[in-house]
Amino acid sequence: MTYSFKNDYSEGAHPNILKALLETNMNQEDGYGDDSHCLRAAEIIRKRIGKPHADIHFVPGGTQANLIVISSILRPYESVISAESGHINTHETGAVESTGHKINALPSVDGKLTPQGIRSVLKEHYFEHMVKPSMVYISNSTEVGTFYTANELKAISDCCKEEGLYLFADGARLGSALCADGNDLSIEEFASLVDVFYIGGTKNGALIGEAIVINNESLKPCFRYAMKQRGALLAKGRILGVQFEEFFKGDLYFDLARHANKMAAKLTDGIKNLDYGFMADSTTNQIFPILPNTLIKKMMESYGFYEWERVDEGNTAIRLVTSWATKEEAVESFLEDLKCFGLEV
Numbered sequence: 001m002t003y004s005f006k007n008d009y010s011e012g013a014h015p016n017i018l019k020a021l022l023e024t025n026m027n028q029e030d031g032y033g034d035d036s037h038c039l040r041a042a043e044i045i046r047k048r049i050g051k052p053h054a055d056i057h058f059v060p061g062g063t064q065a066n067l068i069v070i071s072s073i074l075r076p077y078e079s080v081i082s083a084e085s086g087h088i089n090t091h092e093t094g095a096v097e098s099t100g101h102k103i104n105a106l107p108s109v110d111g112k113l114t115p116q117g118i119r120s121v122l123k124e125h126y127f128e129h130m131v132k133p134s135m136v137y138i139s140n141s142t143e144v145g146t147f148y149t150a151n152e153l154k155a156i157s158d159c160c161k162e163e164g165l166y167l168f169a170d171g172a173r174l175g176s177a178l179c180a181d182g183n184d185l186s187i188e189e190f191a192s193l194v195d196v197f198y199i200g201g202t203k204n205g206a207l208i209g210e211a212i213v214i215n216n217e218s219l220k221p222c223f224r225y226a227m228k229q230r231g232a233l234l235a236k237g238r239i240l241g242v243q244f245e246e247f248f249k250g251d252l253y254f255d256l257a258r259h260a261n262k263m264a265a266k267l268t269d270g271i272k273n274l275d276y277g278f279m280a281d282s283t284t285n286q287i288f289p290i291l292p293n294t295l296i297k298k299m300m301e302s303y304g305f306y307e308w309e310r311v312d313e314g315n316t317a318i319r320l321v322t323s324w325a326t327k328e329e330a331v332e333s334f335l336e337d338l339k340c341f342g343l344e345v
Contacts, residue, residue: 003330004304007203008173008260008285008323013243014205020246021207021239029238033058033224037241044248045199045211049191055214057223058240059232062172063092065198065210069168070135071099072226073196073219078134080168081121083108085143087170102131110280111142112152115159122163136160139170140190141177145282148177150184157193166216169197173284175204175257181265181283195219201243205256205324209240256324260285263322263331270335274342279309279317288317291338298341303334 004010012018029035042056059065066088070080079102082089088096089105096103104125106117113136121133136156141147148156160167169190171177174197178187191197195216201209214220227233234240247253264285268278271289279288290311291299296318299305308319322331 002300002302002304003333005320005322005326005334006304006306008321009203011323011325013207014246014252014256014324016252017206017243017246020242024238024242031235031237032233033237033241035238035241037238037245039241041211041241041244041248044245045213048187048248049213050188051191051213051215054191055220055223057212057214057227058237058244059198059210059212059227060208060234060240061202062087062170062198062200062210063095064230064232065212066092066137066170067095067099068223068226068230068232069196069198069212070096070101070137071230072223073166073168074101074134076100077132079104079125079131080135080137081106081113081118081133081165082137083111083113083142085111086137087139087143087172088137090143103137104131104133110146111139111144112146112148113138113156114152115155118156118159118165119163133165135166135168137168137170139172141173141180141282141284141286143286144280144288145284145286146280147180147183147284148185149182150189153185153190153193160195166195166219167193169194171198172200172203172210173286174198174200175253176261176284176286179254179257179261181261183283191215199244199253201240201247203323204247204253204260206243206247207239209243211240211244257285260322260324260326263326263328264320266328266331267320267322267334270331271338274335274339279311285322287320289320290315290317295338295342298344299334299338302337 084105199211
């Protein structure tokens with residue numbers, strides 16, 4: 001049987017979450033997010049991010065969160081700016097574009113956007129015969145494992161305010177980004193720089209669930225209508241509330257992210273010691289080492305991971321993802337096999 005480094009949601013959920021779900025299982029609660037757990041979790045999150053007036057909504061998954069936020073905010077002729085590698089542009093089956101909103105995709109080596117890039121799109125779309133870019137979509141951490149520094153995010157936030165654009169942050173791996181080595185953003189600072197974002201639970205130890213946080217007052221009205229229309233207003237919304245209560249009543253959310261990052265750092269150090277390079281410089285829980293194709297084939301006999309991007313005829317960047325539940329012995333085993341198989345090929 002292989003050990004999987006394919007993603008950070010192969011395991012079920014953290015035991016504390018399962019325990020909380022079991023302990024509250026027989027309690028009767030209201031539906032559709034009006035239960036005591038969702039209400040309490042929302043209040044805990046407001047306090048944690050320093051936004052007492054934020055609207056908090058819980059939805060099952062990240063693609064759904066992206067779809068609902070973008071489609072509910074943009075008018076029919078408006079578009080969203082994203083990095084080419086952005087999740088909405090690559091791995092959501094055209095969900096956003098199926099609603100009639102074009103994605104203005106920008107090339108990006110490190111998965112991040114810049115004010116210069118954003119303004120270049122605005123210059124190209126300047127009258128009514130074109131779509132009107134009205135939102136900027138970023139992800140933190142990005143699809144290549146990088147994260148935004150405080151200065152980078154502030155520059156984008158300032159640019160969006162100056163240009164009249166909404167700033168939306170995909171936080172599917174927000175915990176990993178905020179706990180990454182070199183990160184200088186707190187969750188409070190992060191929340192203060194964006195109009196809307198979500199806190200990812202699915203990829204950080206929850207069974208399912210993301211918490212959408214709306215800061216901009218103009219985006220708050222009727223959001224639950226959009227949720228219902230997109231199938232995100234769950235009758236048993238309590239399942240989501242219980243999990244986020246457990247995440248944020250202490251520091252569990254960030255403890256789990258720190259563990260995932262620690263395991264990725266151990267992989268990174270070991271791979272570097274074997275003199276292999278990387279496609280991107282990442283200190284989050286996604287890393288992209290470049291390995292010989294022959295070695296990749298051999299490693300795939302014992303480990304699950306994705307071949308991410310061909311580098312040249314003989315080498316490919318692979319993606320290794322660690323999770324809240326990744327075992328240190330599995331990391332050590334991977335590194336030992338990489339060393340041994342590397343000598344053979």
